[in-house]
Every structure is written in structure tokens, then in C-alpha cells.
Amino acid sequence: MLEQSVLQVPNSIGKKISASLIFCLEVSALLLLLGNGGNIKWMPPILVFSLIGVSLVSALFFPFVWHYLDRKQKIDSAKVYGFLYSAIRYCIAFNMAAFGWKKFYGLQFIVPTGISNMPMNQQSGEWLTWFYFGYSHGFGIIIAVMQIVGGYLLLSRKTLFIGALILFSLLLNLTLINIFYQMNAGALMQSILLLIGVTFLIILEHKKWIEFFLKTKSSLPTLSSKSLFVKNVLRSSAVILSLLFTMYLKSLMK
Template structure:
């Protein structure tokens, strides 16, 4: 009975819907990237958004058709999941790597001279952010290499999880920057969609992560305290004492 219930959950229509939805979102993000803000003559915005609409519209009906065919045993869900997961990984890898290559070829972090010469208090958060990140070309290249390498790692099952974790930490940071520094809507949407996609890939292996982070103990030697209360006091003291030290430093500021 338990095995049957587990199988129902595994093959539920909700799993099909969310998997298809993630692919639709990541494919839409890829189309937006290829559209390049309407600057490519052979791929105008009307075509970009038409394809996005078709892909998102398909998300609503494809899981239902899939579920129906599965019940009639006319479709191999395992192979189909493999195709969908591969599509998600490819879209994310292409998208994130493209942003990395743009940094190599000077297509990001470029601030026009008329903007750069303006006083800081007259510039938008977006231009200040681009000026800051563009100040160091080396730093931009490092970010680019992380993006390209992380995208490449997604394309192999053995390195999928580590690639997703690396990209998630990067993309979450970029998403927060895009939100709180008021970056343009396109950049924000891209970062959100990519973050969702990478988080989805991580969630597929959540059991491994829980086992690794919560059940695996460190092999580092440690102090042996018989008194648990004293041990916990010492742990908390690292946070409290650092706070008190900061308050003291604040008091020195005139």
C-alpha cells in the first residue's frame, strides 16, 4: 500500500505540471536572451513573445495529455522526464554561459562616458551597479568563468548538483542586486527565472543534500565538554561578543 502511494506521488500530474512549467519558464528565458532586447532584425520582439506565449500555453495542456497517455500506458514517462530535465539543464546552461561570454567580449558592465561623468547622486542604481562591477575587468572575468563553468557542469549528471549549487549562490546574489539596486525589468526577470530553474534542479536531489548537510558529521577534532550548557554558551558568545564589540566601535564614532 505504501509503495503504491509513493508511486502515485512520483507519477502525479502535479509533478508533470511543475516539470513542464519549469521547462517552459527556462525556454522563455532563453528566448528573451536570444531576442536581445529587440536588437536582432531576424528575431523581432513579436516573434519572441509569440513563441513564449505558445510555450507557456503548452504548459497548461501538455501535462494533462501526458497524464492521460500514461494511464493508458501509451507513453514512457521515464524517458519523457529525461527529455524534460535535459531541456531544462540545456536552457539554463546556454543562458547563463551566454551572460558569461558577454563579459569576455565587453557586452556587459559598460557605462557610457556621459553617464560615468555624472555625479554619483544623480545616477540610477543600475548605472552605479554597472560602473562598480565594470571597474575591475578581472573581477568581471572571474564572474564570467563561474557562469560558464557552472553552466557546463549542469550538462553532466555527475556534476549537475555541484554546478547547480554554485550557480544558485551566484544567481541568488544577482537577483537580490537586481531587486534592491533597481536594475531593469529584463535583467531582473532573467535572474529570477534562472534562479528558479537552478533551485528546481537542486530540489530534485534534496534527499542527498539533507543527508550531506544534516546527517554527516565533520571529522574535525573538537573540544570535549561534558557540560552541554557551557558548550552552548561558548557557541552563542561568538555572536553576542561580536555584537558588543561592534556596538563599542560605534560608540567611538563621533
């Protein structure tokens, strides 16, 4: 069963607005997924975008109604936060798992024969990207497993940390691909919405992230030196010497 978060947050209007807005954005991403590009009869584009519009408009009013009722002590904000945060995680998990299952069933990375037979310089960035990722079925399955597992881990507070880390790395990479390889607007919008949602969850747990990435020291044995200057020189040399080596290789090509 999906666990509700017990995260303690200041009961400010700003927190209410951000939680409500992210919830509506993730619901919008879910609706885009269910719409399936207009290929499902019972979810035509006009219905999908109408529901998205209603969702986004509600995000403008609900936080203020919520804040008013909260000040009158007529609503339990802890339960509202719990519902919103849980729903955000569920929407993201559903989306990511669905994209994973699509890869298992061959519904992604499909390139029509007529396009795949065209010269590379005549194809769009989108088709080149799909052909590249679809070339290796095994690689696609690995990505699918990461999407499904990452989504599942997001649904439990015990594993939310690792799930968010997996999905953030996947979604950031996917969003950059969608931007720079000129993928369709729907795919780009969906990846951005999901990335925003995962980033929001990460920000909520920012103290744990700082503790893990910046304050936790490795226990691995290392070269001992009392001089900070020597340590910094050694660290910098890995970058600088590799640059010089690359410049040397480039000079051999002239």
C-alpha cells in the same frame, strides 16, 4: 553528450505539471536571452514574446495530455521526464554560459561616458551597479568563469550537484542585486526564471542536499566538552561579542 536523468519520480499529475512548467519557464528565459533586448533583427520583441506566450500556454495543456496518454500506456513517461529535465539543465547552462562569454567580450558592465562622468548621487542604481562591477575586469572574468563552469557542470549527472550549488549562489546574489538596485525588468525576470530552474533541480535532489549539509559531520578536531550548554554558549559568544564590539565602535563615533 548531455546525459538524461534517471531520477525516479512518482508518476502523478502534479509532477508532470511542475516539470512541464519549469521547462517552459527555462525556455522563456532562453528566448529572452536570444532576443537580446530587441537588438537582433531576426528576433524582434514581438516574435520573442509570442514564442514565450506559446510556451507558457503549452504548459497549461501538455501535462494533462501527457497524463492521459500515460494512463492509457501510450507514452513512456520516463523518457518524457528525461527529456524535460535534460532540457531544463541545458537551457540554464546555455543562459549562464552566454552571460559568462559576454563578460569576456566586453558586452556587459558597459557604462556610457556621459553617465560615468555624472555625480554618483545623480545616477540610478542600475548604472552604479554596472560601473562598480565593471571597474575591475579581473573580477568580472572570475564571475564569468564561474558562470561558464557552473553551467557546464550542470549538464552531467556526476557534477550536477556542484554545478547547481555554484549557480544557485550566483543567481540568488544576482536576483537580490537586480531587486534592490533596481535593475531593468528584463534582467530581473531572467534571473528569477533561472533561479527558479536551479531551485527546481535542487528540490529534485533534496535528499542528497539534506544528507550533505545537515547529516554530514566535519572530521576536523574541535574543542571537546561534554556539556551541550557550554558548547552553545561558546557558539553564541561569537555572535554576541562581535555585536557588542560593533556597538562599542559605533559609540566612539559620537
